[in-house]
Amino acid sequence: MPRYIGMRLLQGIFTVWFIATATFWVMHSIPGDPLESEKAMSPEIRANLEAKYGLDKNEFIQYWIFLGNMVRGDFGWSFEHENRRVNDIIAEQFPVSATLGILAIVFAGLGGVLWGALTALYRNKWPDVLIIILVILGISVPSFVFATVGQLGIVTLNKIAGIDVPVAGWGTVWHMLIPALVLGLGTMAFLTRLMRTSMLEIVNADYIRTARSKGVPIAQIFSRHQLRNAILPVLTVLGPSIAGITTGGFVVENVFGIPGLGKYFVTAVQQSDYGVIMGTTVFYGAFLVLMVIIVDLLYAVVDPRVRLNK
Amino acid sequence: MTELSFRPVETAQDVEKTSRPSLSYWQDAWLRLVANKRAMTSLFVIIFLILFAYLGPLVWRADHTEQHLDKTSQAPWVNRNAILIAEEAEWEDVVVADPTGTHQAPMSVEVIGEARTTSVGLKWDAVPNAAGYRIYRHILEPKAGFPLGLPIGETEDRTHVSFQDRMDIQQKTYWYSVAAVDEDGKDFEEFTSVEVRPRLYITVGEALRLGYITDASKVEPGDTVLLDWHPLGTDYLGRDMLARLMKGAQVSLSIGIVAPLLFIIIGILIGSVAGFFGGAVDSALMRFTDFVIALPFLLFMILFMVWFGIEAGGSGIPAMVVALVLLSWPGVARLVRGEVLQIREHGYVEASRLLGGSNSWLIGRHMIPNTMGVVLVSFTFAVPATIFTEAFLSFIGMGVVPPTPSWGAMCNDGIRTMEKTPHELLFPALFISITVLAFNLLGDGLRDALDARLRSRE
Numbered sequence: 001m002p003r004y005i006g007m008r009l010l011q012g013i014f015t016v017w018f019i020a021t022a023t024f025w026v027m028h029s030i031p032g033d034p035l036e037s038e039k040a041m042s043p044e045i046r047a048n049l050e051a052k053y054g055l056d057k058n059e060f061i062q063y064w065i066f067l068g069n070m071v072r073g074d075f076g077w078s079f080e081h082e083n084r085r086v087n088d089i090i091a092e093q094f095p096v097s098a099t100l101g102i103l104a105i106v107f108a109g110l111g112g113v114l115w116g117a118l119t120a121l122y123r124n125k126w127p128d129v130l131i132i133i134l135v136i137l138g139i140s141v142p143s144f145v146f147a148t149v150g151q152l153g154i155v156t157l158n159k160i161a162g163i164d165v166p167v168a169g170w171g172t173v174w175h176m177l178i179p180a181l182v183l184g185l186g187t188m189a190f191l192t193r194l195m196r197t198s199m200l201e202i203v204n205a206d207y208i209r210t211a212r213s214k215g216v217p218i219a220q221i222f223s224r225h226q227l228r229n230a231i232l233p234v235l236t237v238l239g240p241s242i243a244g245i246t247t248g249g250f251v252v253e254n255v256f257g258i259p260g261l262g263k264y265f266v267t268a269v270q271q272s273d274y275g276v277i278m279g280t281t282v283f284y285g286a287f288l289v290l291m292v293i294i295v296d297l298l299y300a301v302v303d304p305r306v307r308l309n310k
Numbered sequence: 311m312t313e314l315s316f317r318p319v320e321t322a323q324d325v326e327k328t329s330r331p332s333l334s335y336w337q338d339a340w341l342r343l344v345a346n347k348r349a350m351t352s353l354f355v356i357i358f359l360i361l362f363a364y365l366g367p368l369v370w371r372a373d374h375t376e377q378h379l380d381k382t383s384q385a386p387w388v389n390r391n392a393i394l395i396a397e398e399a400e401w402e403d404v405v406v407a408d409p410t411g412t413h414q415a416p417m418s419v420e421v422i423g424e425a426r427t428t429s430v431g432l433k434w435d436a437v438p439n440a441a442g443y444r445i446y447r448h449i450l451e452p453k454a455g456f457p458l459g460l461p462i463g464e465t466e467d468r469t470h471v472s473f474q475d476r477m478d479i480q481q482k483t484y485w486y487s488v489a490a491v492d493e494d495g496k497d498f499e500e501f502t503s504v505e506v507r508p509r510l511y512i513t514v515g516e517a518l519r520l521g522y523i524t525d526a527s528k529v530e531p532g533d534t535v536l537l538d539w540h541p542l543g544t545d546y547l548g549r550d551m552l553a554r555l556m557k558g559a560q561v562s563l564s565i566g567i568v569a570p571l572l573f574i575i576i577g578i579l580i581g582s583v584a585g586f587f588g589g590a591v592d593s594a595l596m597r598f599t600d601f602v603i604a605l606p607f608l609l610f611m612i613l614f615m616v617w618f619g620i621e622a623g624g625s626g627i628p629a630m631v632v633a634l635v636l637l638s639w640p641g642v643a644r645l646v647r648g649e650v651l652q653i654r655e656h657g658y659v660e661a662s663r664l665l666g667g668s669n670s671w672l673i674g675r676h677m678i679p680n681t682m683g684v685v686l687v688s689f690t691f692a693v694p695a696t697i698f699t700e701a702f703l704s705f706i707g708m709g710v711v712p713p714t715p716s717w718g719a720m721c722n723d724g725i726r727t728m729e730k731t732p733h734e735l736l737f738p739a740l741f742i743s744i745t746v747l748a749f750n751l752l753g754d755g756l757r758d759a760l761d762a763r764l765r766s767r768e
Binding site: 145250 | 600601609612613614702707708721725728739746750
């Protein structure tokens, strides 16, 4: 097990290096540079600024410096926000995105398991049909539509019930709930479907028949045997779903005016703010790689049949 | 003894025939697919959407780029019966005596005559100490502390207390606000508003110009003419929604189909080579695949879109296709490699090799055709995913370049006016949803038909 974890981490480090390299070279081949958008400046000032940010050096040397700094966990300075370190920007924005994302994953996971189990329990009766229709909606309606409709929903609710749930922004729990729910909806629909299929497969398993013939109460069969085994396939896709949820985060952050990393990234690309782009991408990439490793390990803990040797 | 005597006894009996005509893999799959009602409905929906995109513009000939600023954000169900009037009468300014009193805003604002879409006349009572008046028009009810809307006119004398608005008036509710201004041109703090809902009118000259009537002598003021039809309404620049949806369907569907086709071809090549040769080639290719999979998809889509740059007047479609292909092939490569690893062990491959089949023959004749089933299934699932990505990128403004319409970009435009005119968001969103749903259901059906192991249990 420790050997396996070591291997995976080593692989992860190589992956992060690849992400960093790809980002660096793609970004440096984008036409225009971060100093271009500034007001007209004399060649001397420009030269000074280039020296300050290290843009005067050969690109390979820049790449080397960038890698060295990255190993030390330093992503350098932002070009557009004077005197702000990229590390500070990430430290400030990332927790917001992460809170939103984790909350969304929790919604999606719990909802998916719950609805999926319900559909299997009421197979082909009205709760099943209703949930399946909702699932189809959830899979085929784009997240930005949910986000807008969700926002409109809050506005209407506020008007009718005379309460004051915040429509946009960030800060309290109320700011988080609706955006996280919206963000998790697509994944929830997907997980519900997966859970339903795996529940139906397990109903026919031998050990269920055995348990039933032994006279184990239905509720116990459901919770101990069916649910527990059906959750396994759901867990495997949780890792990739995290990536999907971070994607959706861009839109939800935009629509609800949440000051997360996604919103920041789009602006940074438009201003070719090298520091922020590289920092954000490498950080995000590393985060995703780590998440996938953690989910894989968790899977082995939950399912004793999985051996982590090779 | 003739030969006939030794004729063998008829032994053939009426044996029950249980065989059926032998079917190839693809024939069998097709029969299964045809039997699947959901998948067939989806297939017809997809065919309809393609016809809508490419034949639609031949039937519905409205120009998707033409702007009509006099009918922006028009709902589909809007009244189109315009009443003809002769040219608008010359506007006569209302002049009153110098006012007395201390009020800061007009006591009342009223409409002169009938409010028409050709002109709205306003008059109010004079305000003491005012140097003139400024008139605003807004589509929302004005509140103190908020902008009053579009400043549409000013008068320069406190005794001239009327104004005629003739600018792009539509059939919807407006609030006209009049505020007095001081010598420096600054608004007084108070204002007076009036709610106006103009009726649809058209002048004879305008009707002639737009071709609604051909001969001015045959019509009389008071007749009605039927204005241009916009079956799905217009967008915020007054462009016909139906025409834009058709053009947008071309953009969304072509990206959604071309990009998956290309990355699937690349995925097949890399996957089959890796799986077939194994060893060092396999591990090198698969490590590279792992790396590309680990790239944060959306961040790199955005980076690539900027990297490829978009020349002036370009649509951004080629850039998006290339970016999608560069980032999406690894999934297919992994899938195909897995399949090839299994196929490699089959007897017929060994037989073909013994008969002298070269590597490229083995890959081209045995490996790739036998992976087509799973590849086709993953293609049908890749199409909706790609359409989603396109819509999503266009929605955050990093996708196709305006004015190129795509469903995602249209949703983005529609969201701004969503509370007042939901149709601008509703229709493109509906098209995205239907397309994605149809491809997903067809994919389910294909999977059931093509791949016995993955057959879903429902």
